[in-house]
Amino acid sequence: DYEVVIDTTLEDGALTYGELYIPGDSSDEILLSAHICHPSLANDNLSGICIATVLAEWLQKQPRRRFSYRFLFAPATIGAITWLAQNHSTLDRVKHGLILSLLGDAGHSTYKRSRQGTARIDQVAEHVLTSSGDAFEVRDFVPYGYDERQFCSPGINLAMGCLMRTPDGEFPEYHTSGDNLDFIKPASLADSFEKCLRIVKIFENDDVLLNQRPFCEPRLGKHGLYESLPQDTNVQNFQHAVQWVLNLSDGQHSLFDIAMRSKLDFSIICKAARELSRCGLVISQDKRNTV
Ligand SMILES: [Zn+2]
Known part of the structure; x- marks a missing residue:
């Protein structure tokens, strides 16, 4: 008590x-x-x-x-x-x-x-x-x-x-x-x-990118997209991420929208976006450089 x-x-x-x-x-x-x-x-x-x-x-x-x-x-x-x-x-x-x-x-x-x-x-x-x-x-x-x-x-x-x-x-x-x-x-x-x-x-x-070659698929082999990939990258997921980023980078979808639509992890979508942007196939809509 x-x-x-x-x-x-x-x-x-x-x-x-x-x-x-x-x-x-x-x-x-x-x-x-x-x-x-x-x-x-x-x-x-x-x-x-x-x-x-x-x-x-x-x-x-x-x-x-x-x-x-x-x-x-x-x-x-x-x-x-x-x-x-x-x-x-x-x-x-x-x-x-x-x-x-x-x-x-x-x-x-x-x-x-x-x-x-x-x-x-x-x-x-x-x-x-x-x-x-x-x-x-x-x-x-x-x-x-x-x-x-x-x-x-x-x-x-x-x-x-x-x-x-x-x-x-x-x-x-x-x-x-x-x-x-x-x-x-x-x-x-x-x-x-x-x-x-x-x-x-x-x-x-998160960022909105613009595909610089939006008229059908660009030939990816010559851009060396896969050469600088870290060892632990799941190559098939990365290939899919590249195709999703190219397809949805129309100014209407952000990288996070692409991750949700593709059901791929945001980190692999970002990795694909970085590589595509390095070879000039996409550019940031507002040219921000983020963290
Ligand atoms: Zn409390």
């Missing part, structure tokens, strides 16, 4: 949140949000704070970025509501986003889709989890959980999903003193970070 005494007063105070903005070539933003209201719990949500911090460090080290990134460290619910109220007039700059929580337990990755359901962030996160070869789960949006309740409320409706491992309330240590440093695993944290990074790299490396 125990007794709980809650001694409170109601008075004006202040709400503190942390925000980090990392500018890129475009003012279009990717918003990454972690809740900070009970940092004594390791998985919920010190793990999210850690992953966001390491990701911000990685992004800052890049010589340039295609997107701008905004990291938000705020108390759950009230912090997100406050930030959204203060930034309402500029929310259209947020193109994609992720809520980062529960990223350190031994369970597999879970991605919860945005309210929109088929936003680019939903497609990219699912592509990364599918191509990882690891067990994972993708869930549809429901209006409970973390700050997606605010970011995906009807008047806001940002394209933000939630990346986690075992979802809230689905492990016995949730919201107890058992959610401590022994409960989270370094390997799980590293894996969660790797998946976040792969999501970011897809956004950074």
Whole structure:
């Protein structure tokens, strides 16, 4: 038996949140949000704070970025509501986003889709989890959980999903003193970070290319496309990727669109695009050089 005494007063105070903005070539933003209201719990949500911090460090080290990134460290619910109220007039700059929580337990990755359901962030996160070869789960949006309740409320409706491992309330240590440093695993944290990074790299490396020889198939043999391929390349996948990139580089499809349509991994589509661009068969529509 125990007794709980809650001694409170109601008075004006202040709400503190942390925000980090990392500018890129475009003012279009990717918003990454972690809740900070009970940092004594390791998985919920010190793990999210850690992953966001390491990701911000990685992004800052890049010589340039295609997107701008905004990291938000705020108390759950009230912090997100406050930030959204203060930034309402500029929310259209947020193109994609992720809520980062529960990223350190031994369970597999879970991605919860945005309210929109088929936003680019939903497609990219699912592509990364599918191509990882690891067990994972993708869930549809429901209006409970973390700050997606605010970011995906009807008047806001940002394209933000939630990346986690075992979802809230689905492990016995949730919201107890058992959610401590022994409960989270370094390997799980590293894996969660790797998946976040792969999501970011897809956004950074996606591009729309233009086929420079669009009138039937160019003869590929003379371009030495296959000579500089790394040893570990699956040659048949690479050949298919080359044909897909040539076929869909009509100014209407990005490399990620091509990966989805071909069901090939984004990395092999990029590899094919790099080789084709090296021999002048495709050029970037806006001549960007990305990360
Ligand atoms: Zn919590």
